[in-house]
Amino acid sequence: MKQLLLIIITLIFLSCSASKEIVDKPIVFNEERTELTRTYLLERYGLEQESPAISPKMIVLHWTVIPSLEEAFEAFDPATLPNWRPDIESVSGLNVSSQFMVDRDGTIYSLMPETNMARHVIGLNHCAIGVENVGGTKELPLTKAQLKANIWLVEYLSNKYPIEYLIGHYEYTNFENHPLWLEKDETYRTVKTDPGKDFMKKVRKATKNLNFKPVPINPENNDN
Numbered sequence: 001m002k003q004l005l006l007i008i009i010t011l012i013f014l015s016c017s018a019s020k021e022i023v024d025k026p027i028v029f030n031e032e033r034t035e036l037t038r039t040y041l042l043e044r045y046g047l048e049q050e051s052p053a054i055s056p057k058m059i060v061l062h063w064t065v066i067p068s069l070e071e072a073f074e075a076f077d078p079a080t081l082p083n084w085r086p087d088i089e090s091v092s093g094l095n096v097s098s099q100f101m102v103d104r105d106g107t108i109y110s111l112m113p114e115t116n117m118a119r120h121v122i123g124l125n126h127c128a129i130g131v132e133n134v135g136g137t138k139e140l141p142l143t144k145a146q147l148k149a150n151i152w153l154v155e156y157l158s159n160k161y162p163i164e165y166l167i168g169h170y171e172y173t174n175f176e177n178h179p180l181w182l183e184k185d186e187t188y189r190t191v192k193t194d195p196g197k198d199f200m201k202k203v204r205k206a207t208k209n210l211n212f213k214p215v216p217i218n219p220e221n222n223d224n
Helices: 002-016 031-045 069-076 144-160 169-175 197-206
Strands: 022-024 058-063 100-102 108-110 128-133 165-168
Touching: 058 144, 058 169, 058 197, 069 100, 100 144, 108 144, 128 144, 144 197, 165 169, 165 197
Parallel strands: 022 108, 058 128, 058 165, 100 128
Antiparallel strands: 100 108
16 A cells, blocks of 8 residues: 555656746856866866866755745855855855755756756765755745655656765765765865755655665764
8 A cells, every 4th residue: 555655656746747847047157167166176076177067976955044045046146155154165265056946935946057066065066966945944944845846856857867866965974985975185074964854754755766876874974
């Protein structure tokens, strides 16, 4: 009975996939951002490239904490980091970003080309597509509409690219010592909790049919 229910739920999501819309809302990706991205790839990962292109193998789900779509967009839009991020500015002047942002009503916005590198996850930006969800604070928990949109987007991206892993941002350090991990600085880490374990559990349950690889086990981060 449980298996039948799971099949029905999966078919419902797949049947809706053709009608779901992704709205273009591009952040600035000018020559300055392109050069900063190429420099990031070289200095952080040792990847010398003529373009900021990536080969997606992973989807990383986030929350913004910033409470509105427009405020979150304004934070990501400039090519360079604003003064309010001194914790990571010393590593690179490239601003944080992601390929997608999901508003609280479930609307999916495309912020940049899916195969351009975005700065959203230490060590893995070179192979990861980022999905930011507006909200995430105790006062603004992620919504059911965002959950449905994330499930749809994960399926959509998995049909386009050879995605191997689906992770929450809080799980990124489990990839230390994994072949995909390229960050050179052993001290460059930040503690993350997004997008919440309960949210990830629900997305994983709904996308179980995609057969993603399990997140590596890192003994130093076994509470993830």
